[in-house]
Amino acid sequence: MIKWIFNEPLNSSRATISKAERANMRKEYKKFKIFIIVNTTSLLQQLTKQLKNLTILKVAKYHGNETKYTNSKEWNKEFVKHDVFIIIAKVFLEYLRHGLVQMSLIDLLIFDDCDFASGNSDYNNIMKEYYFQ
Secondary structure, X not given: OOOEEEEEOOOOHHHHHHHHHHHHHHOOOOOOOEEEEEOOHHHXXXXXXXXXXXXXXXXXEEXXXXXXXXXXXXXXXXXXXXXXXXXXXXXXXXXXXXXOOOHHXXXXXXXXXXXXXXXXXXXXXXXXXXXXX
């Protein structure tokens, strides 16, 4: 079950991750799973680089051109290896729709640059279809 949802102004995810990392260190046995949902590949690349340099958490990035998981076995291996998942909104929605990701396994969900969460946007559809059900 998601414990927190943050909607962050552009590029403020670093401070949130730093807080989450401190919380993670206090939890001896439970791995904290953080998903940062972004709208552009350039922001995904930027955040991935920054978080890998700023934290001891294992950071992974996912966007349509690079990584596609077609079955839950492949995704489960990936899920166990990482703490932070930076993912394009459209890809995240696709993973949810195919049952690869379950909201119940996410501890912290961050929508970076949440100005895009309106109308029929991927951000909005994620919340409508998988959070407010």
